Amino acid sequence: MAAAAAVIATFCVGIGTALWARLALLVALAGLLPPVFTGHSSAAGNHGAAVTSLALHLVGVAVWVGGLAFVVVVAARREDQAADAARRFSPLAAWALLAVAASGIVNAAVRLPSVGDVFTSPYGRMVLGKAMAFAVLGGIGWWHRRRTLPALKEGSRRGFVRLAAGELLLMAATVGLAVGLSRTPAPDAGDASLSPTEELLGFSMPPPLGDFPWTPLFTQWHFDPLFAFGTAAAALLYLTGVWKLRARGDKWPAGRTISWLLGLEVTVVATMSGLAVYGKVLFSVHMGQHMILAMTVPILLVLGAPATLALRALPAVPKGGPDGPREMLMKLLHSRYVKVISHPAVASVLFIGSAYVVYYTSLFETLMRNHLGHMFMLVHFLAVGLLFFWVVIGIDPGPRRPPYLGRLFVLILTMPFHSWFSISLMSSTALIGEGWWSLLDRPWVE
Structure with missing residues (x-):
């Protein structure tokens, strides 16, 4: 991760072509994945589903949050391409939202023994809070498509910038919940005893x-x-x-x-x-x-x-x-x-x-x-x-x-x-x- 960050910070500052930008994107995404395949998810039961869903989750969040931050900067600077950037990012954000939702459900299902644990365990309540924040973010995205994107196309940037800035703050809070969730043991996580075969196969x-x-x-x-x-x-x-x-x-x-x-x-x-x-x-x-x-x-x-x-x-x-x-x-x-x-x-x-x-x-x-x-x-x-x-x-x-x-x-x-x-x-x-x-x-x- 440090090597990928160093490459991005050192060599990608002066990028001016689409080809090099895509290569930088691949390096950035690759820097997200090592913890997925070496962290606690890779050693848990059913680690195949846990690792793959977590990787998809991280990539979806990175594209969603990073893309929105870029569009907000472009719109706040009153650049002429703001409406075009927002229009092109909108379907990408929708796919990222879908990827984050689907992978989050799978990841929670892997770690929660039953549906009742969502309401009775600290881990489950944090999952519930994250899901509620995610639902609000989805509603904001829907409002963007209905109101602020048409207004941005007509030259009015204020409404889009304000709503998107608030969306980024909510995203930051949701990411904070995700960090807390990663530090919270799942129900019965300490009692699980996996055989060597289960550790190998999942x-x-x-x-x-x-x-x-x-x-x-x-x-x-x-x-x-x-x-x-x-x-x-x-x-x-x-x-x-x-x-x-x-x-x-x-x-x-x-x-x-x-x-x-x-x-x-x-x-x-x-x-x-x-x-x-x-x-x-x-x-x-x-x-x-x-x-x-x-x-x-x-x-x-x-x-x-x-x-x-x-x-x-x-x-x-x-x-x-x-x-x-x-x-x-x-x-x-x-x-x-x-x-x-x-x-x-x-x-x-x-x-x-x-x-x-x-x-x-x-x-x-x-x-x-x-x-x-x-x-x-x-x-x-x-x-x-x-x-x-x-x-x-x-x-x-x-x-x-x-x-x-x-x-x-x-x-x-x-x-x-x-x-x-x-x-x-x-x-x-x-x-x-x-x-x-x-x-x-x-x-x-x-």
């Missing part, structure tokens, strides 16, 4: 698969905030885009919508059902989860054509105005970075080569030992799968669109390497990730 050891091996895979569920909130946001954004198209009389193929929603549903099953639970304790199930995320989900999501939908649904900014979301998406799709990674050779190497790197080095054991590493591994498998199948069967526009014969050629060249990996894995006599499996106390493994 949940108790699941039962054996038994004579009907597929049944527990669909009955043992474990909530994961990253994929739960991610898939919910992806579904909401996609359906909003479809609704906008149909509201103005445009058509959107129903098959694409079904494919997108089905891909998100399969993602939920792969990351929160028994596949995710047993994927941490059985290598065979882990590989099944890997294959679903890398080869099934990407096909369904790519056929949903999300970028095409976004380009058709998002409004275009007036000529000469600052780039909006649509313009930024267009620049990203045709950027040099995307041009390089979307090359068929690069996409194929990332898709196949990463599997060899993860499973035939000590990287797999390292990633399994850390919650952040495990999340990164799952997201990486999904991302490289999306990239590869976007190149092969993608509908969305991009800088490189190989002809259909070229796409078939890429697929034919890739298949043998994937087969070699599968055969070598099944015929291997060495235990992959031996250090991780030896730490688990699996009484049903002989």
